[in-house]
Amino acid sequence: MTEIVVHGIAFSPYVRSVIMALQIKGVPYRVQLIELGAMPGGLGSAEHRQLHPFGRVPILDDGGFRIFETQAILRYLDARFPQAPLQPTEPQALGRMCQAIGILDCYMFSQSIRPIGAERVVKPALMGAAPDEAVVAGALPATAICISALERVLGSDPFLAGEALSMADLMIAPQLHLLSPVPEVRAMLEGTRLLAWFERMLAHPAMAATPPPAELGLPVSLRQLQAA
């Protein structure tokens, strides 16, 4: 088999989604970390942009075939390694999966995860810098809309697309994990079915096997989340 390489940065929830999929499918892989900072080969450098023209991660390299955009990577992996399928075939389940991924990619990442995650989690933990609270406050209304939209997609099922784990769960759970230490987000999740889903996802072997860097201080269980 050709070597599968995931190019990424350590705390990226999108990169984690790809690694989780590879683990669930039992496919061997190697992670190639892209350094943070202005250096040759670093995030956003000319070398990085040769792999990803928008300077983002993850990028998957399968024996020279390169692909970026997490949901494209996951669909590619699902076709390439059909064991443990990650996409439902039933029309409504498929629609729900795609809708949840659309909520993340079109609204939630840019309007909620990126600003709040950067200010309240990444900046203080990795750079020792104080959060810009105006940025956080500005992102909270969109966060509430995203959580309520995902709650509606989930309904009363165990997973976002219905009875079975899908790409949508692998994409949303690591993102929510990044925001889970944020008190305002925890308050929004309180009493929701999405919180029960998140607890199930935190206990999933692929989540447990891909912990974010310890410096971020993310909870590993709901109990730890509630105690924080």
Ligand SMILES: N[C@@H](CCC(=O)N[C@@H](CS)C(=O)NCC(=O)O)C(=O)O
């Ligand atoms: N739509 C892209 C989003 C990827 C993305 O934004 N990744 C973040 C890390 S979670 C990133 O590369 N951030 C680096 C930056 O913004 O400079 C995907 O699905 O892969």
